[in-house]
Amino acid sequence: MKVTSTPVPPVALTAKTVIERDSLFRGLPTATIERVATLAVRHVHEAGTVIFMRGDPGDSLCGIVTGRVRISTSRAAGKEVFLNLLGPGETFGEIALLDGKPRTATATAVMRTELTVIRRDPFLTLLRAEPQLAAHLIQLLCQRVRWTAELTEDSALLSVPARIAKRLVSLARLQGQDTPSGIRVRLSQEELAQFLGVSRQIVNQHLQAWKAKGWIDSGRGNVTLCNSRALENLAR
Numbered sequence: 001m002k003v004t005s006t007p008v009p010p011v012a013l014t015a016k017t018v019i020e021r022d023s024l025f026r027g028l029p030t031a032t033i034e035r036v037a038t039l040a041v042r043h044v045h046e047a048g049t050v051i052f053m054r055g056d057p058g059d060s061l062c063g064i065v066t067g068r069v070r071i072s073t074s075r076a077a078g079k080e081v082f083l084n085l086l087g088p089g090e091t092f093g094e095i096a097l098l099d100g101k102p103r104t105a106t107a108t109a110v111m112r113t114e115l116t117v118i119r120r121d122p123f124l125t126l127l128r129a130e131p132q133l134a135a136h137l138i139q140l141l142c143q144r145v146r147w148t149a150e151l152t153e154d155s156a157l158l159s160v161p162a163r164i165a166k167r168l169v170s171l172a173r174l175q176g177q178d179t180p181s182g183i184r185v186r187l188s189q190e191e192l193a194q195f196l197g198v199s200r201q202i203v204n205q206h207l208q209a210w211k212a213k214g215w216i217d218s219g220r221g222n223v224t225l226c227n228s229r230a231l232e233n234l235a236r
Contacts, residue, residue, distance in 0.1 A: 016033060016034060016037040018040075018063060018065050018116050019033055019036050019037050019040065019063065019116065020033050021088075021089050022063045022089055022090075022091055022116075024061075024063070024091045024094065024136060024137070024140050025133075025136065027136075028132055028133060028136060029132065032130050032132060032133055035126055035130070036118070036123075036126065036133070039118045039119070039122050039123060039126065040063075040116040040117065040118055041116070041117050041118075041119075042065070042114060042115070042116060042117070043114070043115045043117050044112070044113070044114050044115075045067075045109040045112070045113045045114075045115065046109065046112055047109055047110065047111045047112055047113075048108070048109065049108070049109045049113075050106065050107070050108050051069065051107040051108065051109060051113075051115070052093070052103050052106070052107050053103065053106045054073055054074070054102070054103050054104060054105050054106045055102045055103060056102060056103045057096075057102065057103075058093070058095070058096020058097060058099065058100055058101055058102060058103055058120070059096075059097075059100075059119060059120045060093060060097060060117050060118060060119050060120060061091060061092075061093050061094055061097040061117070061118045061120075061123060062091065062092055062093045062107070062115045062116070062117055062118075063089075063090070063091045063115060063116040063117075063118075064086055064087060064088050064089065064090055064091075064092075064113065064114075064115060065088060065113075065114040065115060065116060066088055066112075066113065066114045067087075067088070067109060067110070067111050067112055067113025067114060068085060068086065068087050068109075068110040068111055068113065068175075068186070069085075069086045069087075069092060069107050069108065069109060069110065069113060070082065070084075070085055070086075070107070070108045070110050070191070071083045071084040071085070071086065071092060071105050071106070071107055072105060072106050072108065072194070073104070073105045073106060074106075080194060081194070081197065082191060082194030082195040083105055083195075084195075085110070085171065085175075085187065085191065085195070087174065087175040090174075091140075092107055093107070094137065094140060094141070094144075095141070095144075097118075097120050097123065098124075098137070098141075100120060154166065158235075160196070160198055160202060160206070161206045161234060162234055162235050162236075163196050163235075164192065164196060164203060164206055164207075165231040165232070165234040165235040166235035167192065167195060167196060168185060168187075168192075168216075168223060168225060168231060169225070169228060169231050169232055169235055171185045171187060172185050172225050172228065176225070179224060181217055181224050181226055182216075182217070182224045182225045182226040182227070182228070183224065183225045183228060184222055184223070184224045184225075185222060185223050185224070185225065186221060186222050187221070187222065187223060188220075188221045188222075189203050189204055189207065189218075192223075207223065210230075210231070213227075213230070214226055214227060215227040215230045215231060216231075
C-alpha cells in the first residue's frame, strides 16, 4: 500500500494542548510539556494510509490528535493480526522510539487522522534532561507490558464470549461515545474478530444473541453497549 502523509506546520499552543492531554505526558510540569511541544510536528494521514510498517526504522513517537489508528502485525501465512485500536489522546511507537530498533507492528489510519510526531534524537536529548519525563515513560511501558500479559492470559483462560465482552467493555471505557441507547463503540465485526483472532461468524453469533437479550445494539461499523453491567459480568 502506498504510504503518504501531508506535513502540517506545528502550532505551538495547539501542540501543547494535545501533549497535555496525551496519556504519555499527562501530569508532567507545564515547563516540561512546553519543551516537548517544541519538538512536535503535525502530520495528517488519510483513511487507509500506512503510517509505518513492521520493520520500518523506529525513529519517532506518535500521538493521536483526531481520528483512529489500527495497530496490527502479520503471521507467516500473511494473515493480519489486529493488536489494538487507538483514538485521540493515545500514543504509539514508544518502544522503537526508545531502543531505535525496527518497528514491531504496522500502524494504519482507520479514518482521516491527525498526529503529533516527535523524532527520536531530539526526544532522547530532552529525556536526559528531564527525569520526570523518563519516569513517565517507564510507567507507560510497564502498563503496556501488563496489557500484553493480560491479553495472553485472556487467550489462554477466557472463553470466546468472555473475551468479546471484555474487549467491548474496554473499548467503551477508552473510546466510547455516550448515546441515549448506551455507549457506542466505533468498531466493525470484522475488526473485532481480527482483534481477538476468531472468525467474524463467531463474533456475529454472540453479538446477535446479546442483541436479542437487549445487552447491545449494532449498526454498520459500530456496537452500542446498552447493558454494560451484563457484559462486565460475562467478562469476569
